[in-house]
Amino acid sequence: DAGITQSPRYKITETGRQVTLMCHQTWSHSYMFWYRQDLGHGLRLIYYSAAADITDKGEVPDGYVVSRSKTENFPLTLESATRSQTSVYFCASTNADSRMLYFGPGTRLTVT
């Protein structure tokens, strides 16, 4: 089915472990985004990408790494997970000429 998917939907990991959250979209949208959602903070932008091999930092990039080798995929890696990274993570995508953002279903990550 066309759309934007995230995997896993739920993840529990331990402090210090590396974790990768996957995001895949089938629209060939040029722009992709990663947000984290925490109570009292709304959605905060972690990283975004305007095209394959082009990525930029958002509001809260520390502790995260992204890559965009293919247009349809935009994985987010926590290099050494910390408890403060416990959150719900949303991936989103859009085209350059579209101002509407389409969101994935979210990944709930718990770091113990």
Place this chain on the structure above:
Amino acid sequence: AQTVTQSQPEMSVQEAETVTLSCTYDTSESDYYLFWYKQPPSRQMILVIRQEAYKQQNATENRFSVNFQKAAKSFSLKISDSQLGDAAMYFCAYRGNTDKLIFGTGTRLQVFP
């Protein structure tokens, strides 16, 4: 840097009544877009309405309308004839020339029968 502020953490409305959610933003850009997103308990983000800054006419989508005051940098959402299904978190968002979409902290709307 652009910022979006939602000063109402929670709002409530009775079914069939009208409610207005507030949003203010700060930017030095002249061309930008503003959005309202709805997030129900399922967590999926749903676009409610969007407004282009160059358009003076306020956007409307069925029961949803906005009051866009560019000089005041205000972008409120009015929900008319509220329904139980309107209960959700509502986020105001801004997108300018940098292509980033910046969100406010959200307003939780409760709808009472």
